[in-house]
Amino acid sequence: MKGLTDKQQEIMDYISEFTHREGMAPTIFEISDHFQVQSATVFSHIRALQRKGYVNRSSKARSLALTQSNKPRHFSLSLSIPILGRISAGAPLLSEEHVEQHISFDPTLLPRQTGGHKLFGLRVQGESMRDLGIMDGDLLIAKQTETASIGDVVIAMVDGETTVKSLYLSDGKWELRPANPAYKSRFYPLDDLVIQGVVVALQRTF
Structure with missing residues (x-):
């Protein structure tokens, strides 16, 4: 086809x-x-x-x-989602230089509001989001967007580096809040933070 x-x-x-x-x-x-x-x-x-x-x-x-299924209540198509490596500031998020591989993902595991958004994946490094169930080595699935709501877990670019944290607003600055007491929140002027995506799903390999 x-x-x-x-x-x-x-x-x-x-x-x-x-x-x-x-x-x-x-x-x-x-x-x-x-x-x-x-x-x-x-x-x-x-x-x-x-x-x-x-x-x-x-x-x-x-x-x-x-047409791919004889049992529409039990089937799902697989989405092909690009898994990104190191993301550098200034370059398009889903440019070929960033894509390390593609994975297949069940779309029924995604929230309904992700429809219409491009998706990408990032591998977690570290344990700063441990208390939200995001562990070292997990694969995060995010929708590409430049906006987010307070409390969302976001993929953000700060000082040329990509980080995963919960987004809050504190004293007129963006707060990137970890979910591990061993780490501290970091605060940034509103113009210094670039949101690249909002996390919508997680994949873990045991």
Whole structure:
């Protein structure tokens, strides 16, 4: 079967996740509402997916079905997520020079709000986030974004280095807070912190 565009892959992932969660396929309207695009745009992507052999659809309501599975309540597509090595300041986050490998990841393990975001992975070094269950050697999955909410675990660039910490605001400065009493929070002026992503999942190898 032919390859997919990024948006077609995102739509397929959403159909898979929705079907797994709700026990039925999403409607065209639900897909368009999720991605904040017009229904006609979704129709165009669905027709393209049908031509490529990835999707079946009839005239009945909620008839969307992915062709890769005979048991839609128990299947999930695998996302290919790039695992990044050392990230240098000023370079595009997902540039080829940063990507060490790709892994397959079950999209149903991701929060719903990650739809539409590019994902990347980083390997944890150290134990500064231990008390949040983030251990040395864990693989973090993050959505690429330049904004975050207070309390989010973020991938941030400070002083040319990438770090993983919880984000807070304290006395007009950003606080990067560890989750281990052996480490102390660090504080940065608002313009000195670059958020690269928000952690949405974790993968651990035993």
